[in-house]
Amino acid sequence: MTAATSGLPEAVAGIRALARPLRTADDFDPLLDRIADARIVLIGEASHGTAEYYRWRAELSRRLIAEHGFSFVAVEGDWPDCFRIHRWAADRAEPDRTARDVLGEFDCWPRWMWANEEVADFVGWLREHNAATGAGVGFYGLDVYSLWESMGIVVGYVMDRYPDLLRNAQRAWTCFEPYNGDPNAYAYATRMVPTTCEDEVVALLTGIRRAADAEGADPRDPEAALDARQNAEVMAGAARYYRAMLRADSESWNIRDHHMADTLDRLLAHRGPSAKAIVWEHNTHVGDARATPMADRGMVNVGQLVRERHGDAAVVAVGMAGHRGTVMAADSWGATPRVLPVPDAPEGSHEQLLHDALGEPSLAVFPPAGDSPWLTRPRGHRAIGVVYRPQHERFGNWVPTVMGRRYDALCYFDTTEAVHPLAVDEPPQPGAEQETYPSGQ
Structure with missing residues (x-):
């Protein structure tokens, strides 16, 4: 038995003991109990182009906003684009326009990351919620581009x-x-x-x-x-x-994640002492970097910075994972995106263990002690960016992860499908910047 496969029966048993099926939004009840009085909920995604991640992240966010009074959603998007959405959804500006009209103004590659049907459904709901309640729940961008x-x-x-x-x-x-x-x-x-x-x-x-x-x-x-x-x-x-x-080092990544964490702090201060935030970003940003080899490379991320600044009790991080399916991505920077296959997860990875243990959409809420064999042993965890080459994914799309230290909970989907873009992306303008490691995340 190899190191990659050792402890598999114990890990599978540990997953089954923690997980429950995720079929409706009501199945988030154990996670909402865990969130309790948290001020910041970080909700990840294992790709920028998987419909299940977007849909279920939106379902959880709806419950946090409607039932627990969360004040705004802050996303891995550019400030100007997202502030236009905020004006439309929170201030109810431009009443003659639809969510799809507003999202259609995203004109930077990769457009599909935010200009898709899944996000349109959520921001349309957000506008209706604000109109009915007067809550003014916001939608802001955290990123450093633009x-x-x-x-x-x-x-x-x-x-x-x-x-x-x-x-x-x-x-x-x-x-x-x-x-x-x-x-x-x-x-x-x-x-x-x-x-x-x-x-x-x-x-x-x-x-x-x-x-x-x-x-x-x-x-x-x-x-x-x-x-x-x-x-x-x-x-x-x-x-x-x-x-x-x-430079081929960690500095640009760290500058970007510090900027996003600093922006989140400014938004919390702006919204007042009782403000509560939901953050939508890739797993690689919201899952604590100290639970991965990123820390050995001198890299930090939003998940680590937010925990350090606000304390573990104030922060709940939720990761996402999928075993196989399809994803919207491009095979090179600036290429036209398309629906690409996501192959079965390899033996010994977190996703393969989840497939063996569960085989259906599921939610696992981790105990604070995190002493399950599954939660304490590092294993590969899939990370797909806007650039993705399925045939080469074993060389750069698997991040060794101690699951119980990286997140507080995980949503798992056995088979996934690509998001549904509002329009086909055009190639970026000459000189458009590429995002930093991991590819396009």
Whole structure:
């Protein structure tokens, strides 16, 4: 018996003891009991293109919002795109438009990640919930991308509200202008010549922070200052991220996840001391990095940072896993996405054990002690990004994971299907940035 297969009977028995079928939203009751008074619930996905992950994550989020008063959903998406959805869903703006209309404005590759039928169903429900209750539950983006779009928004805001900062805004714009919207050009330029735009961006960000603090919230538009500041934060984070992304180390990943965790903290502060957050990101971001080899490579992630900042009792992390099926992904960066096969999980992996033990959609809520043989032994755990090559997945799509340390619960699906995009993705513009390790996550 090999190391990969040793302990399999005990692991299978441990899975069966913890899991229960997941057939309706009512089956989340044990997880809701575990969440109890948690302030932050992190809900992962093992790919950016699997319908079951999106549907069941939305089902859990509906219950958290409707029954437990969660204040907003924060996702692995760009701030400007998601803030438009937020305005539509929370402020009930543009009453003549549908969820599919608003999501159709996502114009950056990979569009299918958010512009899909599964997300449209959820944000449509969110708008109806807000209209019926007046709750104003938000939908925000956490990611560090959208440098040029964010810069345009900030300049427009400064011209309208803070003309004293216009000189700082013009300096930042002038610094980035030679790169013509190409983050790779900026990254390579800062590598060849040690001159960056960070000083200009930080001066602008500092000015916006001070002006917004002094002015206070505009009663006509209470979130206008938040939007301006967060777009400025994106500019600062992106300037650091693009400069670091050319190096083959962990720095760009860490910059991105620190930015997302910092954004989450700003949103919690903005929404007030009783605010509670739901986070939608890939497993690789929400599952604690310390339970994987990422920690040995000097990498941190949102799951680790949120636990360290807020305490284990305030955070519940829920992972996702699937044995086989199909997924929406591309075989190279910028290629047209298509439905790709997801092969059976290999022997000794978490997914193969779950298949042997359960064979149907299931929920496992982990005990705090986590002493089950399944929860304490590292095994491969599938991670599919926006770029996926099924024939080569054994070389880069399996993350050794101590399941009980990475998550507090897991949703498992034996057979999955691809998400349903609202439109076929167009190739990205020249120079569009690639996301960092693991591929496209």
